[in-house]
Amino acid sequence: MRDYKWLNEFCLNRFGSAAALESMLPQPRSSDALRAITDDRYLSTLSLRIFRAGLKHSLVDAKWPAFEQVFFGFDPEKVVLMGAERLENLMQDARIIRHLGKLKSVPRNAQFILDVQKEKGSFGALIAEWPEREVVGLWKYLAKHGSQLGGLSAPRFLRMVGKDTFVPTDDVVAALKAQNIIDKAPTSLKDLAAVQAAFNHWQTQSGRPLCQLSAMLAFTVNH
Known part of the structure; x- marks a missing residue:
């Protein structure tokens, strides 16, 4: 080496x-900057990363304003209430990317963020506090507790929000x-x-x- x-x-x-x-x-980003990111922005970025996987990023990014609209600005407390029928209805919405598995990951990750929020005060606190010298542990934590965050999705998400990894x-x-x-x-x-x-x-x-x-x-x- x-x-x-x-x-x-x-x-x-x-x-x-x-x-x-x-x-x-x-x-x-600094730890303070990571803490300052609101949980709806973490959910939006998490979801953006999931929908980008395997697709052209510019295609997904162009549709993201519509995603923000149909998912209530990615407010975790609202998104978590979206049931199977509403997600099925979104499969008819041509403004967004109609991938049922990925659509289902959004309320699941909203619940994940709310669970962390209950324990840590905010999702940003978890991200900010995790030591960079053990950052692979954060990848594994996200993959285990989140939805569709395996492979490179967790480290790429962290890079998107500015966590050092x-x-x-x-x-x-x-x-x-x-x-x-x-x-x-x-x-x-x-x-x-x-x-x-x-x-x-x-x-x-x-x-x-x-x-x-x-x-x-x-x-x-x-x-």
């Missing part, structure tokens, strides 16, 4: 300057394999722990957030 010095030098050589590199890197995209996985950290896409507890440990090591060396290290690692893969 290479150290952060190598990773930084590789990226500087690729982009030509520190300023050019920095312009390419994402910025995570790495995302095991194809390029990141290829880079991790090149450094012999894993030999396949990380799905097992063992492989996820190995990847988390590698990112924690680079973070300790660099002081950079996980999302920036993730992007830098992806840059080391040639296309």
Whole structure:
């Protein structure tokens, strides 16, 4: 496994300057900013991520104002009351993406958010408080308690809301394999722990957030 010095030098050589590199890197939100996001916005983003999966993002995004309307602005307390008949009726609404499984996930995730709200005060508190050095645990928590949040959906959702996380995209996985950290896409507890440990090591060396290290690692893969 290479150290952060190598990773930084590789990226500087690729982009030509520190300023050019920095312009390419994402910025995570602070804990206070994550807490400030209201639960309806978390439900909206969670749902957006689910509907984007397997579809062209621009197609889903163009229809999202209609989703906001039919799901009451994603107010969890209203959405959770949507029964099977109402969801079946939405399958006739051409303004939205008519995928019954994904439509059913919205009230289920509304209940998940309300359960967290009851325990933590808000869904944002859960996201903000979870330590980044154990962020794969947050992926697993979301996948276990939420609906349709397996695979890359949980880390991609976290990236969308600004929670600091790495995302095991194809390029990141290829880079991790090149450094012999894993030999396949990380799905097992063992492989996820190995990847988390590698990112924690680079973070300790660099002081950079996980999302920036993730992007830098992806840059080391040639296309």
